[in-house]
Amino acid sequence: MTITAEVSRVIAELRQQACDLHAQLTHYELVIWTAGNVSARVPGRELMVIKPSGADYDSLSADDMVVCDLYGNLVDGALAPSSDTAAHAYVYRHMPDVGGVVHTHSTYATAWAARGEPIPCVLTMVADEFGGDIPVGPFALIGDDSIGRGIVDTLRDSRSPAVLMRNHGPFTIGRTARDAVKAAVMVEDVARTVHISRQLGAIPPIDPADVTALFERYQNVYGQPGGYTDTIQENNR
Numbered sequence: 001m002t003i004t005a006e007v008s009r010v011i012a013e014l015r016q017q018a019c020d021l022h023a024q025l026t027h028y029e030l031v032i033w034t035a036g037n038v039s040a041r042v043p044g045r046e047l048m049v050i051k052p053s054g055a056d057y058d059s060l061s062a063d064d065m066v067v068c069d070l071y072g073n074l075v076d077g078a079l080a081p082s083s084d085t086a087a088h089a090y091v092y093r094h095m096p097d098v099g100g101v102v103h104t105h106s107t108y109a110t111a112w113a114a115r116g117e118p119i120p121c122v123l124t125m126v127a128d129e130f131g132g133d134i135p136v137g138p139f140a141l142i143g144d145d146s147i148g149r150g151i152v153d154t155l156r157d158s159r160s161p162a163v164l165m166r167n168h169g170p171f172t173i174g175r176t177a178r179d180a181v182k183a184a185v186m187v188e189d190v191a192r193t194v195h196i197s198r199q200l201g202a203i204p205p206i207d208p209a210d211v212t213a214l215f216e217r218y219q220n221v222y223g224q225p226g227g228y229t230d231t232i233q234e235n236n237r
Contacts, residue, residue: 017040018039018051021038021177022036022057025038028185035105038050039101040100041098041100042067047070048067052080052082068085069089071086087147091151098173099176100177100181102171109170110168113167116167119190121134122194122197122203122206126194127211129186132208134162134163134191136166137151137164150165151163170187
């Protein structure tokens with residue numbers, strides 16, 4: 001696979017972005033030790049940038065990020081790719097609009113995954129960001145594309161950018177890697193709030209029509225005109 005000077009420039013920017021976004025996972029306490037990962041699709045190429053396996057967050061640098069093709073094969077980098085690389089690659093192959101994938105073991109969202117129970121849409125924040133209940137995906141072993149298949153099968157017909165993989169933890173997707181990190185932060189926040197609320201008693205769900213209205217407003221109206229632009233992704237589509 002030929003990597004031109006322009007593609008090399010984009011990859012260098014994505015390596016830095018991915019490194020910076022991994023710091024957000026620790027900032028929001030979504031991971032511990034070396035767990036979790038962020039990946040970013042290289043626009044216009046069958047490539048992605050992802051965290052190396054077992055890398056320490058405190059010493060992680062942009063140069064540590066590895067480049068793989070969308071079958072999980074190492075293309076560039078000195079370190080072995082994340083053990084979740086095949087899962088990320090499967091998502092990119094089968095969901096062409098996805099530009100970023102994130103996996104965490106955040107405490108409350110993972111607790112819901114351990115129970116195999118969707119997070120119900122009982123908050124406007126859940127409706128805004130996830131468009132309904134946050135679904136549960138199937139149990140899958142780590143190391144091949146089984147997790148990726150579960151993510152795609154669960155999210156293909158869902159408005160949610162997050163799936164709780166059973167007995168494992170949350171995976172999130174986004175138009176960009178930044179969007180996927182935002183979804184990972186949000187899923188942990190609502191997982192905690194809904195858990196606490198359930199300790200007080202039964203929680204009535206939001207009416208589906210109101211969920212749709214909230215989701216469409218948040219996705220299409222909320223924020224500044226044009227919204228946040230990820231220049232790496234947008235300028236290289």
